[in-house]
Amino acid sequence: MFLWVHYADMVIALVQLPVAVVAWWAATGRHSRTSAVAFAVLLGAAVLRVAAGLVLLRWGWEFAGPRLVWVVPALLAAATAHLVWLRPTGRRPGGAGAVAGTAGIVSVAAMAQLAGVGAAAVTGVAIVAASAMGYAYRRLPRRPERAGRWRAAVRAAVGVVAVAAATVGLSMASALPARSSMSGGAVDDGGGAVAGHQHSGGISVTELTGADGGEAAVRRFTLTAQAATVRLDSGAQVAAWTFNGVAPGPQLVVRQGDLVEVTLVNRLPGAGVTVHWHGVDVPNAMDGVAGVTQDAVAPGATFVYRFRASRAGTYWYHSHEMASVQVRRGLFGALVVLPRDVPARQDAVDETVLRHTWGDEDGVATLGLAAGVQRRSVPAGRPVRLRLVNSDGKPATFTVTGAPVRVVAIDGTDVHEPGVLPGARILVGGGARYDVEFTMPDAPVTLRAEGPGIVYSPSGDAGPDRAAKEPALLDPARYGTPAATPFAAGSHFDRRFVLRIDERLGFYDGRPAVRYTLNDASFPDVPMLMVADGDLVEVTYVNRSGQHHPMHLHGHHMLVLSRDGRATTGSPWWVDTLDVGPGETFRVAFRADNPGLWMDHCHDLEHAANGMILHLGYTGVTSPFLTGSGTANHPE
Numbered sequence: 001m002f003l004w005v006h007y008a009d010m011v012i013a014l015v016q017l018p019v020a021v022v023a024w025w026a027a028t029g030r031h032s033r034t035s036a037v038a039f040a041v042l043l044g045a046a047v048l049r050v051a052a053g054l055v056l057l058r059w060g061w062e063f064a065g066p067r068l069v070w071v072v073p074a075l076l077a078a079a080t081a082h083l084v085w086l087r088p089t090g091r092r093p094g095g096a097g098a099v100a101g102t103a104g105i106v107s108v109a110a111m112a113q114l115a116g117v118g119a120a121a122v123t124g125v126a127i128v129a130a131s132a133m134g135y136a137y138r139r140l141p142r143r144p145e146r147a148g149r150w151r152a153a154v155r156a157a158v159g160v161v162a163v164a165a166a167t168v169g170l171s172m173a174s175a176l177p178a179r180s181s182m183s184g185g186a187v188d189d190g191g192g193a194v195a196g197h198q199h200s201g202g203i204s205v206t207e208l209t210g211a212d213g214g215e216a217a218v219r220r221f222t223l224t225a226q227a228a229t230v231r232l233d234s235g236a237q238v239a240a241w242t243f244n245g246v247a248p249g250p251q252l253v254v255r256q257g258d259l260v261e262v263t264l265v266n267r268l269p270g271a272g273v274t275v276h277w278h279g280v281d282v283p284n285a286m287d288g289v290a291g292v293t294q295d296a297v298a299p300g301a302t303f304v305y306r307f308r309a310s311r312a313g314t315y316w317y318h319s320h321e322m323a324s325v326q327v328r329r330g331l332f333g334a335l336v337v338l339p340r341d342v343p344a345r346q347d348a349v350d351e352t353v354l355r356h357t358w359g360d361e362d363g364v365a366t367l368g369l370a371a372g373v374q375r376r377s378v379p380a381g382r383p384v385r386l387r388l389v390n391s392d393g394k395p396a397t398f399t400v401t402g403a404p405v406r407v408v409a410i411d412g413t414d415v416h417e418p419g420v421l422p423g424a425r426i427l428v429g430g431g432a433r434y435d436v437e438f439t440m441p442d443a444p445v446t447l448r449a450e451g452p453g454i455v456y457s458p459s460g461d462a463g464p465d466r467a468a469k470e471p472a473l474l475d476p477a478r479y480g481t482p483a484a485t486p487f488a489a490g491s492h493f494d495r496r497f498v499l500r501i502d503e504r505l506g507f508y509d510g511r512p513a514v515r516y517t518l519n520d521a522s523f524p525d526v527p528m529l530m531v532a533d534g535d536l537v538e539v540t541y542v543n544r545s546g547q548h549h550p551m552h553l554h555g556h557h558m559l560v561l562s563r564d565g566r567a568t569t570g571s572p573w574w575v576d577t578l579d580v581g582p583g584e585t586f587r588v589a590f591r592a593d594n595p596g597l598w599m600d601h602c603h604d605l606e607h608a609a610n611g612m613i614l615h616l617g618y619t620g621v622t623s624p625f626l627t628g629s630g631t632a633n634h635p636e
């Protein structure tokens with residue numbers, strides 16, 4: 001329903017533009033019939049948009065407001081102009097002026113809303129321009145037929161030039177600076193007093209390496225970024241970028257508490273690379289974001305990451321240099337941190353299932369490298385844990401049927417007292433992880449992930465169960481049982497931020513783009529959320545767009561407080577990547593206990609590459625690194 005209203009409104013706004021042009025053209029040319037019809041269509045469209053705004057009140061004022069605030073004044077202006085000036089014949093110059101002016105107001109308002117341009121300014125300009133037009137046409141001679149041709153030609157030329165100039169202007173205005181620093185720029189202090197935010201001096205992110213005291217690491221790995229051809233089960237070859245020649249990259253398995261050391265070696269052809277430890281709250285200097293916490297590692301160079309794996313769970317790693325390109329090409333892998341003292345049963349099956357789409361967005365979806373259905377042999381009675389990871393940007397639905405299952409962890413954090421479900425159906429957002437467990441029965445168990453799948457059976461040759469009934473969709477807000485949390489919905493928050501997500505048609509870095517904006521801005525212009533060490537922070541995500549946005553905050557775990565205004569009632573729901581669906585509103589909270597400059601972005605990496613990125617900054621922390629076309633760093 002939300003999607004329907006959202007896109008209907010957008011289409012109507014798009015229709016308003018050409019109709020307004022026709023109305024203007026017809027009115028100034030004295031084509032009274034056409035102008036009357038176009039005018040009526042414009043008014044009808046405006047009424048429909050008001051209706052859309054009223055329907056959206058159900059999702060709250062955040063959703064309805066922008067439509068109503070834009071469209072109602074435009075509609076009122078149009079109606080007033082109509083009543084005051086326009087006569088039924090439409091032949092009077094004043095009437096033509098009114099139509100022209102009204103068309104102007106409506107079209108500018110429609111365009112401004114789609115492009116997300118500052119509301120008040122544009123409305124003001126539109127009204128002034130429309131009045132001027134109306135006045136000018138009032139003063140035209142009544143019978144200008146002789147000059148008609150010329151007039152028409154001039155009108156057309158002015159129109160074309162105006163549209164072209166506006167397009168070029170908008171495109172140029174969207175160009176990004178060749179160099180930008182995350183420790184400069186606008187900040188949002190969330191209503192708290194942030195003393196002493198510094199753009200220079202203070203602590204550099206490079207000093208935030210954690211306190212491992214230089215002791216010897218217990219787990220060492222080397223990840224070598226290199227091009228390689230990988231083969232899908234269909235036989236198709238993919239020219240991939242890999243870690244260690246395999247895709248997905250090697251699974252790194254460590255124990256909770258281990259000091260981990262990973263040496264990154266770059267052997268890519270002419271591209272920089274980094275490694276980001278997605279979901280692991282590493283010290284800031286180890287976060288692997290090109291241009292924010294380090295420079296991208298150039299071909300031939302190396303970089304050493306060191307961090308303690310203090311929380312058990314399912315994580316993943318990936319390049320954070322040109323992430324939208326490099327992750328898709330294969331520069332990612334799983335990181336599993338086994339719990340410190342629970343020894344895994346020797347015979348337990350523990351499998352990480354990475355879902356990835358190779359090629360472009362409509363490429364081949366696989367589990368590992370298999371687009372088809374894989375078969376595994378598991379003796380009856382064995383405990384099985386599946387670690388489901390979605391490395392794509394779009395959410396994917398995983399289903400498990402054939403055995404009672406429990407969803408035991410979300411984003412690396414255990415669910416408290418997960419109930420047994422007859423089967424599981426889980427929407428795994430981009431970058432998110434869900435762990436499920438079951439005991440292998442005598443009959444097969446089928447895992448499906450929108451296409452690819454795996455069948456587990458004692459014999460190892462069972463096919464997928466196509467008759468299996470779809471389990472109900474898991475709602476993590478109501479699953480498991482409550483447990484103590486270090487803070488809750490009623491806590492005192494030192495800072496509160498609201499991030500409104502919108503869908504805008506326009507330009508980004510000089511090219512036409514659908515932008516998903518955060519509070520009407522795109523990277524690098526979204527004000528940094530400023531906090532001080534120790535603050536308790538609340539963030540509200542309001543998704544007013546028609547797409548899913550898996551919002552990923554680096555370096556912290558967020559506790560979900562409410563979804564669409566309803567408090568969570570199940571297990572504490574901790575996330576590092578929260579899928580915010582169209583029309584959804586989430587309130588989350590986290591403790592600012594890991595100083596640094598942290599990226600906070602949409603993990604639909606296409607969206608991030610179109611500007612859906614902001615940062616969380618701690619007072620007094622600065623970065624010497626730069627991003628932009630004039631640098632070697634392109635974290636998105």
Ligand code: C2O
Nearest residue numbers: 276278431552599
């Ligand atoms: Cu998985 Cu900023 O990334």
Ligand code: CU
Nearest residue numbers: 549602604607
């Ligand atoms: Cu997004």
